[in-house]
Amino acid sequence: MIADAGRMPEFTPRQNEVLEQALRLLVEGGDRALTTSGLARAANCSKESLYKWFGDRDGLLAAMIAHQASKVRTFERGKEKLTPENLREHLETFARDLLEVLSGDISLALNRLAVGQSGRDGSKLGKLLLEHGRRQIDRRAIGLMDAGKRAGLLRFDDADAAYHTLYGLVVSDLHVRMLLGEPGLKDNARQARRAVDAFLTLHGTRQESGEAVRFSSGR
Numbered sequence: 001m002i003a004d005a006g007r008m009p010e011f012t013p014r015q016n017e018v019l020e021q022a023l024r025l026l027v028e029g030g031d032r033a034l035t036t037s038g039l040a041r042a043a044n045c046s047k048e049s050l051y052k053w054f055g056d057r058d059g060l061l062a063a064m065i066a067h068q069a070s071k072v073r074t075f076e077r078g079k080e081k082l083t084p085e086n087l088r089e090h091l092e093t094f095a096r097d098l099l100e101v102l103s104g105d106i107s108l109a110l111n112r113l114a115v116g117q118s119g120r121d122g123s124k125l126g127k128l129l130l131e132h133g134r135r136q137i138d139r140r141a142i143g144l145m146d147a148g149k150r151a152g153l154l155r156f157d158d159a160d161a162a163y164h165t166l167y168g169l170v171v172s173d174l175h176v177r178m179l180l181g182e183p184g185l186k187d188n189a190r191q192a193r194r195a196v197d198a199f200l201t202l203h204g205t206r207q208e209s210g211e212a213v214r215f216s217s218g219r
Helices: 013-029 036-043 047-054 057-069 084-102 105-117 125-150 159-171 174-179 188-203
Strands: none
Touching: 013 036, 013 047, 013 057, 013 105, 036 047, 047 057, 057 105, 057 125, 084 105, 084 125, 084 159, 084 174, 084 188, 105 125, 105 174, 125 159, 159 188
């Protein structure tokens, strides 16, 4: 079953396969297609397993959202020392993944469904998207901001504000336009590089040696 919203959930490979099937059903058939019986058939598993792994319907939706959010990669604290080069790499990976996830059919379907349900009594999808999707991504990305500052590579007074500057540079109004039916970007990697260039111009710093850190990729 999914952990609390403040922690990155860990699913087994088999559970990830089931969640991918659940997301496919949602995209192809909408909310009504996502039933326990239908998912059990599509994923070739028992309903008992679904209840054991994810609990009720809200638990399944939370797990689906968390699984999507996990596709946006960030820096894992303690695994490596940040340098100007790999800080840029982590920022660009985050930006590119974020654009690819937000522009995908699954994310658009989840968000459109949440908007459509927002006026209904008892609708929880919007809250689940915030708690297990957006806030999970935010928390991990803010961890990257903090790590960059501790390494002397970023400067800011508030990590949350710095992160939301990056988010705005990456996403702008693209997600809203895609939700309204406009096609996504043709080159997410280019948009990611441009956004990171702008972010590092605003929040990049100098190395301890005093030499300027060359954040620009030149591409």
